Amino acid sequence: xxDITILGSGGFGLALAYMCANMEHKVTVWSAFQDEIDAIxxxxxxxxxxxxxxxxxxxxLTSDISCVADSEIIIIGIPTKFVCSVCxxxxxxxxxNAIIVSTSKGFENGTLRRMSEVVSAVLPNPVVVLSGPSHxxxxxxxxxxTIVAAxxxxxxxxxxxxxxxxxxxxxxxxxxxxxxxxxxxxKNVIALACGVLDGMGLGDNTKAALxxxxxxxxxxxxxVLGADPETFSGLTGVGDLIVTCTSMHSRNxxxxxxxxxxxxxxxAVKRVGTVEGYYCTQTTYELAKxxxxxxxxxxQLYNVLFNNQHPSEALxxxxxxxxxxxxxxxxxx
Numbered sequence: 558x559x560d561i562t563i564l565g566s567g568g569f570g571l572a573l574a575y576m577c578a579n580m581e582h583k584v585t586v587w588s589a590f591q592d593e594i595d596a597i598x599x600x601x602x603x604x605x606x607x608x609x610x611x612x613x614x615x616x617x618l619t620s621d622i623s624c625v626a627d628s629e630i631i632i633i634g635i636p637t638k639f640v641c642s643v644c645x646x647x648x649x650x651x652x653x654n655a656i657i658v659s660t661s662k663g664f665e666n667g668t669l670r671r672m673s674e675v676v677s678a679v680l681p682n683p684v685v686v687l688s689g690p691s692h693x694x695x696x697x698x699x700x701x702x703t704i705v706a707a708x709x710x711x712x713x714x715x716x717x718x719x720x721x722x723x724x725x726x727x728x729x730x731x732x733x734x735x736x737x738x739x740x741x742x743x744k745n746v747i748a749l750a751c752g753v754l755d756g757m758g759l760g761d762n763t764k765a766a767l768x769x770x771x772x773x774x775x776x777x778x779x780x781v782l783g784a785d786p787e788t789f790s791g792l793t794g795v796g797d798l799i800v801t802c803t804s805m806h807s808r809n810x811x812x813x814x815x816x817x818x819x820x821x822x823x824x825a826v827k828r829v830g831t832v833e834g835y836y837c838t839q840t841t842y843e844l845a846k847x848x849x850x851x852x853x854x855x856x857q858l859y860n861v862l863f864n865n866q867h868p869s870e871a872l873x874x875x876x877x878x879x880x881x882x883x884x885x886x887x888x889x890x
Contacts, residue, residue, distance in 0.1 A: 570634030736788030745834030752813020
């Protein structure tokens with residue numbers, strides 16, 4: 558069994574803590590927020606993040622970052638904007654042989670780096686990306702889930718696969734880190750847009766169109782960045798996109814529903830909590846603009862979120878675009 562530290566007490570991190578502890582791993586959960594640690598110790602759960610999932614008593618809970626010192630696997634499960642600073646805090650204590658597992662999704666503000674790039678810029682350790690259709694609420698209740706462990710060195714991905722897989726949590730390996738991260742990040746953007754459509758009261762035809770063309774947009778940007786197009790047909794592409802665009806577990810979709818109903822974007826994010834798609838829309842828009850990649854859905858959502866464009870105007874702009882061929886080769890033009 559492995560010594561595992563999870564950095565972050567969000568829903569996904571706690572779900573993994575629950576799962577790993579029941580697999581008899583030695584598990585520590587670190588949080589920057591002492592009140593969250595105290596709440597779990599007092600009630601056995603963190604109702605604000607993962608209600609109803611009781612964290613096993615053999616999980617160590619701490620706000621002391623030196624807890625990573627003896628860890629073989631360090632799972633990063635924190636919002637994108639804090640990844641760099643937390644890695645810097647943890648760096649003096651991390652064993653050189655530890656495997657870093659990144660579950661954070663998005664691009665760093667300013668640098669536009671993927672999360673594995675952010676981690677690697679601070680830590681010399683191998684980084685494995687864990688991504689795919691995986692709501693914390695379902696992992697924590699033992700519902701069958703499949704996910705991907707991606708790393709340039711496939712042996713590190715296989716190690717994570719071996720240590721974290723069980724009869725309800727199946728892990729596939731992949732060496733396309735870029736593709737897995739692009740899919741895992743941009744699906745939040747498309748899910749937020751799908752929520753807006755739901756809030757506007759539009760139908761299944763509209764949502765199917767948005768999901769499908771959203772996938773084309775994800776693939777277009779991913780391929781320019783060096784991803785394998787086939788990755789987007791897998792769990793970290795279409796799989797993650799489906800679950801995030803259709804489920805009420807998705808904070809991105811829930812925030813989008815509020816926006817579609819007329820709530821200001823900032824207010825919608827405040828009501829829902831951490832909405833990674835909100836921040837990722839801005840960074841994806843900036844990255845695509847920098848690379849000269851056409852991302853019309855992202856662009857229109859960006860205008861709704863940050864330029865006060867009405868969702869109905871965004872929809873009108875998308876439907877009124879110049880007619881094009883759907884052929885695969887056209888995706889990259």
